[in-house]
Amino acid sequence: MSWTKKILRVNLTKGTCTSEPLNMDWAYKYIGQRGLATKYLIEEIDPRVDPLSPDNKLIFATGPLTGTAASTSARYSVITKGPLTGAIACSNSGGYFGAELKSAGWDMIILEGKAAGPVYLHIENDQASLLDASPLWGTSTWHTEEWIKNTHQDPMMRVASVGIAAENGVLYSAVVNDLHRAAGRSGVGTVMASKNLKAVCVRGTLGIGVRDPKAFMEAATKAKKVLAENAVTSVGLPTHGTQVLMNVINEVGALPTRNAADVQFEGASDISAEAMREVRRTDGKTNLIANQACFGCTIACGRVSKIDQTHYTIVNKPEYWHASGGLEYEAAWALGAATGVNDLEALTYANFICNEQAIDPITFGATLGAAMELYEDGLITDEETGGVKLNIGSAEALTTMVELTGKAEGFGKVLGLGSKRLCEKYGKPELSMSVKGLEFPAYDPRGIQGIGLNYATSNRGACHVRGYTVASEILGIPEKTDPLVTDGKAGLVKAFQDATAAVDSAGICLFTTFAWSLEDIAPQVDAACDGEWTVETMLEAGERIWNMERQFNLAAGFTGKDDTLPKRLLKDAAKTGPAKGLVSGLDKMLPEYYQVRGWSTDGVPTADTLGRLGL
């Protein structure tokens, strides 16, 4: 406990579902979820495998705290080799699906091979089978979830599925569960669809036990109190969601705008958390309807929105008049600031489509931002876009292109390749705001220096939730550091990256760490699980996981040369705001980072480091 100690192995080629025991030696070393599933993936696939071939595998993994009363116990991850990047891919999601999977008795599902035709995986506790999904192929995640619940006459069933985008090879398709929670990045959904797997649905009624129930409840209750007493987790996030950051990050001059040509967006307040709560002049209602928690979460940052029914996007489409997942900060930034669009309702509509068709809004928005720049430079023509004017700041361009990308039609097919391939196609690779093929999110490394080092070194490509130094550099959590300097950032980035790997692997949400440190988390894991879980053992596991992911990438063909940033961030200084005149000082931080990591000067973990971590 609190692992179920069981893995479901599904061979899609053979159509078999078999149960096997969890490798407990690995569980003690890699905790669960992200760490443990990555260990399985690395042991079972060739790192050079084509991500979309049947030889790649896809793992749905819960952590030891998933489904327990620990706050934010909703989390599960989807782990595979990513088609957008060719690097390790691990995308984390909330909602209710993960806890249901664990309650059905499974720590993880390993999916291998490829089905002959469309199938979905149906799990009811220890019974698992592959069923015909041909009626679902070519339909959205929303339709898929409804169809499965109706077909099995079970409204309590939890569903994770892919949309049309994934089926048509959009390289950054997500896996969407519970209608609007997503394992969003790196194209994990594209891998799922490449296996002809439309959905995984699960009903679990077995429940989850912990090693020492009394000690666990004490630790969980104490930790929940810490969240309830912290201003970010008890007021900021429930009230404004992650969108609380929009105005803050714009003000510090770190909001990448118009494909990172600028670091401040004059339309930021129009697409902010505050705007979502404002009464609209058109219909007298607010964009934000409610905040919704994921399973077990005492923070409840999730946004639920309704689009203005008079807005051009949905005025004739009653099927979008209901409430659904609203804008989170990264999505609002990508769909808005990165494209220069400040129409909140258009952004919300684009976000609905991203959920409905399972598209990563970060990569989509960033790719559209790059396409808009290419269009304005005359490199993309009206003929190619089917007559759609891709001007920077055009809401119509945004909402038309998100529809086309979701359906993988017209110019949407090109956008579906992501910004790296798009910019290469037009001979301007430097205009892709990506690292290792993954577009960086809503923090500009010129205004927040540490996050640039994290983007450059993040194992899944540029990503904020691998080492969120913004917490320290902007919010002062756990300690304030100066965002404009590079000094001390190597150690800071390493500390955030290692701790994050441990938090993810435990099966809880990274957002707890606005209030929690591992001092709050380790006692919960320790009371829930066999083994010895302290701050030290968890940190060590986190560092081990980080190095293991790095080794996978090196074996997949990446080198230290890929630990870089787009030229724009290294050469073009910020034009406005506190960071005016600054570029990213990555060259100053990277050598020190390799050193604190115990890696060679070209970024390879030394034998000593691997030995120390038991790798």
Next chain:
Amino acid sequence: MQKALAIDAGKCTGCKQCELACSFEHEGIFNVVRSRIRVFIFEEEARFVPYTCTQCDQAWCMQVCPVGAITSDPMSGVKSVNAATCVGCKVCTIACPFGTINYNAGSGKVEKCDLCGGDPACARECPTDAITFIDAGLAGYAKMQDWAARTDTAPQAAS
């Protein structure tokens, strides 16, 4: 003083900490399907509604039980099921107008909210105060005060 669960669905976020707490209190594990309080999520309207037994005075479940397995505590008003006596006939589940007493196929007995012997775990763990445990006579008081606060007390124009 009798105490009751007061539920303010408007505050609920759908986190299910109440269900986790209930199942842990009664079963020793985390299993929301065994919770005696259930939170219903109406996605399209973004409404989250916790629902459980109100310990009603009429207690139709108690009245119809053929073996007297359901009893009422005169002090607290709690209606509880004596598992040793229950024969699993399910007549009470038919009689209850609210559906808040349910059969558990695993044990062959019925289950319902028993207010955890006076310290309901759901109210204790709810992070938003959507569930509170208060004087049964004042269950509507907070709402009443809320509406009272909205009453226009400015001098009215003469009609």
